[in-house]
Amino acid sequence: MTDASPRMILTAGDRVVIAAAIVLPVTAGLTRYLAAGSILAFVAALLAVGVLAALVGRCVEQLAERLGSGATGVLQSALGNLPELFIGVFALRAGLVTVVQAAIVGSVLANVLLVLGASFVVGGQRHGVQRFSSQRARSLTALMMTAVAAMLVPSLASYVRTPASAHESVLSSVTAVVLLIVFALSVPSSLRRTAAEKPPPPEPEERPRWPVGFAVSLLAVTGALAAVVSSWFVDALAPAIVTLHISQAFAGLVIVAIAGNAVENVAGIQLAARNRPDHALSVILNSPLQISLVLAPVLVLASHVVGGAVLTLVFPPLLVTTLVAAVLVVAMIINDGESTWLEGAALIGLYIVVATAFWWG
Numbered sequence: 001m002t003d004a005s006p007r008m009i010l011t012a013g014d015r016v017v018i019a020a021a022i023v024l025p026v027t028a029g030l031t032r033y034l035a036a037g038s039i040l041a042f043v044a045a046l047l048a049v050g051v052l053a054a055l056v057g058r059c060v061e062q063l064a065e066r067l068g069s070g071a072t073g074v075l076q077s078a079l080g081n082l083p084e085l086f087i088g089v090f091a092l093r094a095g096l097v098t099v100v101q102a103a104i105v106g107s108v109l110a111n112v113l114l115v116l117g118a119s120f121v122v123g124g125q126r127h128g129v130q131r132f133s134s135q136r137a138r139s140l141t142a143l144m145m146t147a148v149a150a151m152l153v154p155s156l157a158s159y160v161r162t163p164a165s166a167h168e169s170v171l172s173s174v175t176a177v178v179l180l181i182v183f184a185l186s187v188p189s190s191l192r193r194t195a196a197e198k199p200p201p202p203e204p205e206e207r208p209r210w211p212v213g214f215a216v217s218l219l220a221v222t223g224a225l226a227a228v229v230s231s232w233f234v235d236a237l238a239p240a241i242v243t244l245h246i247s248q249a250f251a252g253l254v255i256v257a258i259a260g261n262a263v264e265n266v267a268g269i270q271l272a273a274r275n276r277p278d279h280a281l282s283v284i285l286n287s288p289l290q291i292s293l294v295l296a297p298v299l300v301l302a303s304h305v306v307g308g309a310v311l312t313l314v315f316p317p318l319l320v321t322t323l324v325a326a327v328l329v330v331a332m333i334i335n336d337g338e339s340t341w342l343e344g345a346a347l348i349g350l351y352i353v354v355a356t357a358f359w360w361g
Contacts (some may be wrong), residue, residue: 010210014058016053016236017055017058017098018052018055018169018199020051020054021051021054021055021222021225023221023228024044024047024048024051024052025048025052025225025228027044027048028044028047028229028232029050029099029232030043031044031045032044032045032232032235032236037135038236038239039240039243039244041232041235041236042233042236042237042239042240045229045230045232045233045236046233046259046358048229048232049083049226049229049230049233049259049260050259050266052222052226052229052293053226053265053266053267054192054266055218055222056219056222056223056226056266056267058270059210059215059216059218059219059222060219060267060270060271060279061290062210062215063212063215063216063219071345077225081260081287081290081291081294081295082223082224082226082227083227083229083230083233083259083260084103084229084230084260084261084291084295085227085295085298085299086228086230086231086234087103087230087231087233087234087256087259087260088100088103088104088225088295088299089229089235089299089302089306090231090235090276090312091103091234091237091256092299092302092303092306092308092309093306093307093308094234094238094308095308096238096248096252096309097309097310097311097319098239098248098249098252099237099248099249099251099252099254099256100252100299100309100311101311101315101316102248102249102250102252102253102256102257102319102358103252103253103256103257103260103320104291104295104296104299105253105315105319105322105323106252106253106254106257106258107257107260107261107287107288107291107295108148108254108288108291108292108323108326108327109253109257109322109323109351109354110254110257110258110261110265110351111261111284111285111287111291111352112144112285112288112324112326112327112330112347113330113347113350113354114258114347114348114351115261115265115268115269115284116268116281116284116285116330116341116344116347117344117345117346117347117348117351118268118269118344118345118348119268119269119271119272119281119284119344120272120278120339120340120341120343120345120347121341121343121344121345121348122269122272122273122344123272123273123275123280123341124338124339124340124342124343124344125341126196126273126275127275129278129338129339129340130272130275130277130336130338130339130340131337131338131339132277132278132281132334132338132339133278133279133337134334134335134336134337135351136278136281136334137281137285137334137337138335140281140282140285140286140289141285141327141330141331141335142331143182143186143289143293144285144288144289144292144327145181145327145328145331146182147182147289148292148323148324148327149294150175150178150179150182151175151179151292151296151313152313152320152324153175153313154168154171154173154175154312154313154314154317155313155314155315155317155320156243156320157171158314159317168312168314169310169311169312171313172300172311172312172313172314173300173304175297175299175300175313176296176298176300176301176313177297177301178296179292179293179294179296179297180293180294180297180298182293183290183293183294186293197199217346218282219271222233230259230260233259237251237255237256246359247358247359247360247361248361249316249358249361250355250358250359250360250361253319253354253355253358254355256359261287267283268280268283268284271283276327277339281334296313299311300312318357318358322354322357326350326354329347329350330347333347
């Protein structure tokens with residue numbers, strides 16, 4: 001199949017998704033100029049990001065068996081977090097600091113509670129108890145807990161009013177640089193296959209394979225296009241907040257976080273549905289890990305350059321509390337290397353409670 005042209009290996013479903021990934025971004029662009037500031041422009045940009053995420057999910061599915069779960073998770077998360085990076089930059093330039101802070105924490109919560117929970121529910125309902133590499137799960141959660149702890153030190157310093165609280169911008173910048181170094185050191189181990197990784201069981205109907213070059217190229221183009229659409233999404237966000245009468249905290253924690261994580265939403269659940277729990281877990285958990293180690297630090301450093309508001313790592317207490325609680329809960333659930341639909345339902349329930357707490361701001 002590697003010599004076949006992309007036209008010959010695309011299924012009808014693939015063609016539908018690719019066509020939608022062309023039509024919806026064009027529609028979002030038109031509504032941006034013809035109906036700027038309206039709910040229609042906001043919804044169109046949101047749908048465009050979602051369908052681009054579906055296309056990324058199909059690309060990741062094609063690469064999963066060939067690259068291994070670690071490499072697949074790193075690649076997919078890096079491209080999948082591009083919209084969040086651009087949303088954060090444009091929001092800072094617009095002075096929406098509360099939205100950005102809530103979106104950073106909300107992106108972690110959306111992945112470790114909502115998306116991971118949904119993948120457990122779907123995978124559990126289709127295949128029963130799913131088993132994955134407990135070694136990789138422990139490694140990812142340990143690194144994520146460490147990253148979250150380091151990221152929250154400036155907040156703790158501010159709460160107890162230590163001398164460092166008067167220098168929160170400098171402390172946040174130093175923390176950001178350290179986290180980026182830790183991420184660079186973690187990449188080699190993330191790319192290695194674990195001994196416990198096994199090929200997925202054969203499916204009744206084998207899906208056509210895309211050439212690796214085609215899948216990677218389509219993945220890159222789709223990620224870049226999602227970044228462009230995300231800038232339109234930010235333009236429509238502020239008017240939508242006013243029109244819908246929602247708080248900036250809820251907009252960042254739920255709406256922006258879910259839109260920015262649409263790639264992981266689709267890809268992780270698709271992989272779990274196809275009984276690839278190792279790949280699903282890697283894709284889903286690599287995203288919040290990269291948010292903590294890369295996205296948040298880059299936004300902190302970039303805020304000194306791009307203009308607008310300066311971002312620090314001093315978060316409101318409720319954001320800090322929910323973030324720590326969610327990471328600890330997930331670490332306990334996946335520590336045994338098994339997942340069930342009931343565990344997934346519990347994670348989704350916790351996410352709903354957290355989201356409700358931020359409805360009023």
